[in-house]
Amino acid sequence: MLLAKTLRSSTFRLALIAIGTFGLIVSAIFAYVYWSTLSYVRDRSDRAIMTEQASLDDAYARSGRDGLTALIAQRIANKGDQVYLLVGPGSVVLAGNLKQWPADTAGDGWTEFRISLPQLPSGTALVRAVTKTLPGGDRLLVGRDISDLDGFMAQIRAAGIAVVVLIIGLAAAASIGVTRRTVGRIESINATSRAIMLSGLDQRIPLHGSHDEWDRVAENLNLMLDRIQTLMGDVKQVSENIAHDLRTPLTRMRGRLEKAYHAPRNGEGDAALIGDTIADLDAVLGMFASITRISEIETRARKGAFRTVNLVEIAGEVVELYDAAAEEVTTHLDLAGDPAVLVTGDRDLLFDAIANLVDNAIKHGRPGGRVTVTCDNDEGGPVISVADDGPGIPAEQHDRVFKRFYRLEQSRYTPGNGLGLSLVAAVASLHGARIELRDNAPGLLCRLVFPPTET
Numbered sequence: 001m002l003l004a005k006t007l008r009s010s011t012f013r014l015a016l017i018a019i020g021t022f023g024l025i026v027s028a029i030f031a032y033v034y035w036s037t038l039s040y041v042r043d044r045s046d047r048a049i050m051t052e053q054a055s056l057d058d059a060y061a062r063s064g065r066d067g068l069t070a071l072i073a074q075r076i077a078n079k080g081d082q083v084y085l086l087v088g089p090g091s092v093v094l095a096g097n098l099k100q101w102p103a104d105t106a107g108d109g110w111t112e113f114r115i116s117l118p119q120l121p122s123g124t125a126l127v128r129a130v131t132k133t134l135p136g137g138d139r140l141l142v143g144r145d146i147s148d149l150d151g152f153m154a155q156i157r158a159a160g161i162a163v164v165v166l167i168i169g170l171a172a173a174a175s176i177g178v179t180r181r182t183v184g185r186i187e188s189i190n191a192t193s194r195a196i197m198l199s200g201l202d203q204r205i206p207l208h209g210s211h212d213e214w215d216r217v218a219e220n221l222n223l224m225l226d227r228i229q230t231l232m233g234d235v236k237q238v239s240e241n242i243a244h245d246l247r248t249p250l251t252r253m254r255g256r257l258e259k260a261y262h263a264p265r266n267g268e269g270d271a272a273l274i275g276d277t278i279a280d281l282d283a284v285l286g287m288f289a290s291i292t293r294i295s296e297i298e299t300r301a302r303k304g305a306f307r308t309v310n311l312v313e314i315a316g317e318v319v320e321l322y323d324a325a326a327e328e329v330t331t332h333l334d335l336a337g338d339p340a341v342l343v344t345g346d347r348d349l350l351f352d353a354i355a356n357l358v359d360n361a362i363k364h365g366r367p368g369g370r371v372t373v374t375c376d377n378d379e380g381g382p383v384i385s386v387a388d389d390g391p392g393i394p395a396e397q398h399d400r401v402f403k404r405f406y407r408l409e410q411s412r413y414t415p416g417n418g419l420g421l422s423l424v425a426a427v428a429s430l431h432g433a434r435i436e437l438r439d440n441a442p443g444l445l446c447r448l449v450f451p452p453t454e455t
Helices: 002-008 010-077 147-199 213-262 267-298 311-328 347-364 420-430
Strands: 082-087 093-096 109-116 124-133 139-145 307-310 332-337 342-345 370-378 381-388 434-439 444-449
Touching: 010 082, 010 093, 010 124, 010 139, 010 147, 124 147, 147 213, 213 267, 307 311, 307 347, 311 332, 311 347, 311 370, 311 381, 342 347, 347 370, 347 381, 347 420, 347 444, 420 434
Parallel strands: 332 370
Antiparallel strands: 082 093, 082 139, 109 124, 124 139, 307 342, 370 381, 381 444, 434 444
């Protein structure tokens, strides 16, 4: 099954194309080397033949046929690898070490032919020669035995073909092996994907421990599945929290309306019921408005309103706004720090984020305590912090309080919807700021550290 998928895979087809291309390139290189070597060796042989022919032509010009015949006999006596033949009219052999003029060698110029030599294992020899008609009508053939050259080139040819076949064979085997491994890893991912679709997000892609790119892909996919599972859990938790937070006001509204429906009409009572119902509806609508606002911020649709703003001015407006609310619980609210702290951002969103931090500090701080808003120009960038001296937040809850609808009080009977810090986190992310929660001993210190403002 895996072999069939391997042979049908696009990876294998691409491997075949690569092998074919590689084979053509290797064959072209071998052909170039082969013909270059053959040309070089034959050129050397041809130059030697032409030198010998020029020597014989010179002897013929000085001494005629007799001088040429004597020189040929002398050269033959030296027992070299040269081949000579001088024939007269009618192809009568006058001198040389060939018995007759080679067949199919009519005109002057270069020729190749085979002759019988019983002393050779093959019984034949390959001769390359040049022929020429002399002024007296005689014909002269001068050549060399190139059997060794022919054998050498044959060995090169055979070795080259064997190398090409071996390389292509090894490349094919390697491509099948690599493709089989690739298809196997892909099938493993596909099998896990099918299992996830059938049974849920608990399945994970197995790792082979090779730490190669496939293991890295599997690790990233597993991390992605972990993230998806976490997000799905968050969505489930948010859905449950929304259902819980909506159930109370909707139940109250239904109870009031049902009671009013069965009771006689009473102007003042009906007006009070309508007012209470409107207040509950406003709370529900406010919850959905907060969700919509957080989603808008998280999509980064508000970056067009970014300007250079002074955090001290914004924080001062927030402190002024919440001063009355702080006095109601006898909490002292003040502003401290540098006179000017500049950041690049959306003024309205920053106001909302600081306001939410101050509101939480007043609500959850110690009655009669102190809430301090501080703006500083730190080495790491502009910083605004809100500190209270209340009970604080346990360290293990620091990462959770910024999730939507998350509350430390799990019974969810206290006022609020758990969206304030979620909005702060969204605004901080939009501005590239880092949120830090620290123990204020006692109380909580929340810091927003912004990136340095470019000047």
